[in-house]
Amino acid sequence: MATAPTAFRCIVGVLGLAACGTGSSSPEATNRPAPVSVQRPTAEPVHLAQRDTTALPDGSPVLPTSDDQVLADSTAAYLLRSLRDDLPAMSATDRRFQVLPVDLNDDGRPERFIRFMSPWFCGSGGCTLLLLDDQWTILTRFTVTDPPLFATSTRTDGWRDLMVSNGGRWRILHHGADGYPSNPSVVPPTDLAPSGHDLLIFHDTFAPCRTWTY
Numbered sequence: 001m002a003t004a005p006t007a008f009r010c011i012v013g014v015l016g017l018a019a020c021g022t023g024s025s026s027p028e029a030t031n032r033p034a035p036v037s038v039q040r041p042t043a044e045p046v047h048l049a050q051r052d053t054t055a056l057p058d059g060s061p062v063l064p065t066s067d068d069q070v071l072a073d074s075t076a077a078y079l080l081r082s083l084r085d086d087l088p089a090m091s092a093t094d095r096r097f098q099v100l101p102v103d104l105n106d107d108g109r110p111e112r113f114i115r116f117m118s119p120w121f122c123g124s125g126g127c128t129l130l131l132l133d134d135q136w137t138i139l140t141r142f143t144v145t146d147p148p149l150f151a152t153s154t155r156t157d158g159w160r161d162l163m164v165s166n167g168g169r170w171r172i173l174h175h176g177a178d179g180y181p182s183n184p185s186v187v188p189p190t191d192l193a194p195s196g197h198d199l200l201i202f203h204d205t206f207a208p209c210r211t212w213t214y
Contacts, residue, residue, distance in 0.1 A: 072210070075112070094119075095213050095214050098202060099112055102199065113131055127146065140181075148202050159175035163198065167189075169190075171189055172192070
Protein backbone atom coordinates (compact mmCIF):
# COMPACT_ATOMS: atom_id res chain seq x y z
CA MET A 1 0.00 0.00 0.00
CA ALA A 2 1.25 3.48 -0.81
CA THR A 3 2.26 5.75 1.99
CA ALA A 4 -0.11 8.70 2.59
CA PRO A 5 1.21 12.08 1.75
CA THR A 6 2.90 13.98 4.55
CA ALA A 7 0.29 16.80 4.51
CA PHE A 8 -2.55 14.30 4.96
CA ARG A 9 -0.81 12.68 7.94
CA CYS A 10 -0.46 16.11 9.60
CA ILE A 11 -4.18 16.87 9.16
CA VAL A 12 -5.16 13.51 10.70
CA GLY A 13 -2.85 14.19 13.63
CA VAL A 14 -4.37 17.61 14.30
CA LEU A 15 -7.92 16.19 14.22
CA GLY A 16 -6.92 13.45 16.63
CA LEU A 17 -5.57 15.98 19.12
CA ALA A 18 -8.77 18.05 18.81
CA ALA A 19 -10.89 15.00 19.52
CA CYS A 20 -8.90 14.30 22.71
CA GLY A 21 -9.50 17.85 23.88
CA THR A 22 -13.31 17.65 23.54
CA GLY A 23 -13.84 14.36 25.33
CA SER A 24 -15.78 13.91 28.60
CA SER A 25 -14.24 15.28 31.81
CA SER A 26 -12.31 13.08 34.18
CA PRO A 27 -14.05 11.21 37.04
CA GLU A 28 -12.19 13.40 39.53
CA ALA A 29 -13.79 16.54 38.05
CA THR A 30 -17.37 15.16 37.93
CA ASN A 31 -17.23 13.78 41.50
CA ARG A 32 -15.80 16.94 43.05
CA PRO A 33 -18.15 18.10 45.87
CA ALA A 34 -19.95 21.41 45.42
CA PRO A 35 -18.77 24.27 47.62
CA VAL A 36 -20.61 24.50 50.94
CA SER A 37 -22.17 27.87 51.91
CA VAL A 38 -21.39 28.70 55.55
CA GLN A 39 -23.97 30.88 57.29
CA ARG A 40 -22.40 32.94 60.05
CA PRO A 41 -24.57 33.87 63.04
CA THR A 42 -25.87 37.44 62.95
CA ALA A 43 -24.45 39.55 65.76
CA GLU A 44 -26.97 40.82 68.28
CA PRO A 45 -27.37 44.61 68.15
CA VAL A 46 -25.59 46.45 70.93
CA HIS A 47 -27.89 48.83 72.79
CA LEU A 48 -26.60 51.69 74.92
CA ALA A 49 -29.90 51.84 76.81
CA GLN A 50 -31.36 48.89 78.68
CA ARG A 51 -34.90 48.59 80.02
CA ASP A 52 -34.98 48.91 83.80
CA THR A 53 -37.34 46.11 84.82
CA THR A 54 -37.00 47.01 88.50
CA ALA A 55 -39.04 50.17 87.86
CA LEU A 56 -41.71 48.47 85.75
CA PRO A 57 -41.69 44.77 84.85
CA ASP A 58 -41.23 43.99 81.18
CA GLY A 59 -44.62 43.93 79.51
CA SER A 60 -46.19 46.50 81.84
CA PRO A 61 -48.28 49.11 80.00
CA VAL A 62 -46.31 52.27 79.31
CA LEU A 63 -46.65 55.18 76.91
CA PRO A 64 -45.54 53.76 73.55
CA THR A 65 -43.59 56.94 72.77
CA SER A 66 -41.51 56.36 75.92
CA ASP A 67 -40.63 52.79 74.90
CA ASP A 68 -38.67 53.61 71.73
CA GLN A 69 -35.36 51.72 71.75
CA VAL A 70 -33.81 53.93 69.06
CA LEU A 71 -34.65 57.13 70.94
CA ALA A 72 -33.47 55.59 74.22
CA ASP A 73 -30.13 54.59 72.64
CA SER A 74 -29.67 58.10 71.25
CA THR A 75 -30.49 59.58 74.65
CA ALA A 76 -28.03 57.25 76.38
CA ALA A 77 -25.32 58.26 73.91
CA TYR A 78 -26.04 61.93 74.66
CA LEU A 79 -25.90 61.35 78.42
CA LEU A 80 -22.68 59.36 78.19
CA ARG A 81 -21.08 62.28 76.35
CA SER A 82 -22.44 65.09 78.49
CA LEU A 83 -21.89 63.34 81.84
CA ARG A 84 -18.56 61.70 81.09
CA ASP A 85 -16.79 63.54 83.93
CA ASP A 86 -19.39 62.36 86.46
CA LEU A 87 -19.72 58.76 85.31
CA PRO A 88 -16.89 57.30 87.45
CA ALA A 89 -18.64 58.46 90.63
CA MET A 90 -22.16 57.46 89.54
CA SER A 91 -23.73 54.16 90.55
CA ALA A 92 -25.91 52.04 88.32
CA THR A 93 -28.97 53.48 90.09
CA ASP A 94 -27.81 56.99 89.25
CA ARG A 95 -27.89 56.11 85.54
CA ARG A 96 -31.67 55.74 85.30
CA PHE A 97 -33.70 58.01 83.07
CA GLN A 98 -36.93 58.42 81.14
CA VAL A 99 -37.27 60.15 77.78
CA LEU A 100 -40.46 61.39 76.17
CA PRO A 101 -40.87 63.12 72.79
CA VAL A 102 -43.41 65.96 72.76
CA ASP A 103 -43.94 68.42 69.93
CA LEU A 104 -44.43 71.66 71.87
CA ASN A 105 -44.42 74.10 68.92
CA ASP A 106 -46.15 71.99 66.22
CA ASP A 107 -43.22 72.06 63.81
CA GLY A 108 -43.36 68.29 63.26
CA ARG A 109 -40.01 67.81 65.05
CA PRO A 110 -40.77 66.69 68.61
CA GLU A 111 -38.68 68.02 71.45
CA ARG A 112 -37.39 65.53 74.04
CA PHE A 113 -37.96 65.67 77.78
CA ILE A 114 -35.37 63.78 79.83
CA ARG A 115 -36.25 62.90 83.40
CA PHE A 116 -33.51 61.76 85.77
CA MET A 117 -34.49 59.12 88.30
CA SER A 118 -31.94 59.30 91.12
CA PRO A 119 -30.79 61.53 94.01
CA TRP A 120 -27.71 62.43 91.96
CA PHE A 121 -29.90 64.89 90.04
CA CYS A 122 -32.36 65.75 92.81
CA GLY A 123 -32.42 67.94 95.88
CA SER A 124 -34.88 68.79 98.63
CA GLY A 125 -36.85 71.07 96.27
CA GLY A 126 -37.12 68.70 93.34
CA CYS A 127 -35.15 67.22 90.46
CA THR A 128 -33.49 68.31 87.24
CA LEU A 129 -35.32 67.80 83.94
CA LEU A 130 -33.97 68.60 80.51
CA LEU A 131 -35.82 69.82 77.44
CA LEU A 132 -33.86 69.36 74.21
CA ASP A 133 -34.56 69.81 70.53
CA ASP A 134 -34.22 67.02 67.98
CA GLN A 135 -30.52 67.92 67.50
CA TRP A 136 -29.79 67.38 71.22
CA THR A 137 -29.40 71.06 72.01
CA ILE A 138 -30.64 71.99 75.49
CA LEU A 139 -33.60 74.36 75.30
CA THR A 140 -34.34 74.51 79.04
CA ARG A 141 -32.73 72.91 82.07
CA PHE A 142 -35.48 72.72 84.69
CA THR A 143 -34.39 72.70 88.33
CA VAL A 144 -36.33 71.90 91.53
CA THR A 145 -39.06 70.34 89.41
CA ASP A 146 -41.18 67.37 90.35
CA PRO A 147 -43.23 65.60 87.68
CA PRO A 148 -45.83 65.43 86.41
CA LEU A 149 -45.85 68.30 83.97
CA PHE A 150 -48.84 69.25 81.85
CA ALA A 151 -48.60 70.66 78.32
CA THR A 152 -51.70 72.83 78.04
CA SER A 153 -53.72 73.87 75.03
CA THR A 154 -52.82 77.55 75.57
CA ARG A 155 -49.73 78.90 73.84
CA THR A 156 -47.18 81.65 74.23
CA ASP A 157 -44.86 82.60 71.37
CA GLY A 158 -46.15 79.55 69.46
CA TRP A 159 -45.16 77.12 72.23
CA ARG A 160 -47.52 75.24 74.52
CA ASP A 161 -47.65 76.51 78.08
CA LEU A 162 -46.49 74.06 80.75
CA MET A 163 -48.02 73.60 84.19
CA VAL A 164 -46.16 72.14 87.15
CA SER A 165 -46.84 71.97 90.86
CA ASN A 166 -44.26 73.59 93.12
CA GLY A 167 -44.61 74.31 96.82
CA GLY A 168 -48.16 72.99 96.75
CA ARG A 169 -49.26 75.53 94.13
CA TRP A 170 -49.64 75.28 90.38
CA ARG A 171 -47.31 77.39 88.22
CA ILE A 172 -47.69 78.19 84.53
CA LEU A 173 -44.43 78.23 82.57
CA HIS A 174 -44.66 80.47 79.50
CA HIS A 175 -42.14 80.17 76.69
CA GLY A 176 -40.01 83.26 76.07
CA ALA A 177 -36.86 84.42 74.32
CA ASP A 178 -34.71 82.16 76.54
CA GLY A 179 -37.07 79.20 76.54
CA TYR A 180 -39.18 78.22 79.53
CA PRO A 181 -38.42 79.46 83.07
CA SER A 182 -35.87 77.03 84.50
CA ASN A 183 -36.89 77.41 88.15
CA PRO A 184 -40.66 76.98 88.69
CA SER A 185 -40.39 78.18 92.29
CA VAL A 186 -39.81 81.79 91.13
CA VAL A 187 -42.88 81.76 88.87
CA PRO A 188 -45.97 83.30 90.52
CA PRO A 189 -48.56 80.68 91.48
CA THR A 190 -51.92 80.51 89.74
CA ASP A 191 -55.42 79.57 90.85
CA LEU A 192 -55.86 77.58 87.64
CA ALA A 193 -55.39 73.82 87.50
CA PRO A 194 -54.68 71.41 84.67
CA SER A 195 -57.63 70.17 82.65
CA GLY A 196 -58.41 66.74 81.37
CA HIS A 197 -57.44 67.86 77.85
CA ASP A 198 -53.86 68.72 78.81
CA LEU A 199 -51.04 66.39 77.82
CA LEU A 200 -49.54 64.46 80.72
CA ILE A 201 -45.75 64.38 80.89
CA PHE A 202 -44.10 61.88 83.26
CA HIS A 203 -47.21 60.97 85.24
CA ASP A 204 -46.35 57.72 87.01
CA THR A 205 -49.98 56.72 87.59
CA PHE A 206 -51.94 57.80 84.52
CA ALA A 207 -49.15 57.97 81.92
CA PRO A 208 -46.28 55.73 83.08
CA CYS A 209 -43.10 55.88 81.02
CA ARG A 210 -40.41 53.31 80.40
CA THR A 211 -37.35 53.71 82.63
CA TRP A 212 -33.95 53.03 81.05
CA THR A 213 -30.39 52.67 82.27
CA TYR A 214 -27.17 53.47 80.44
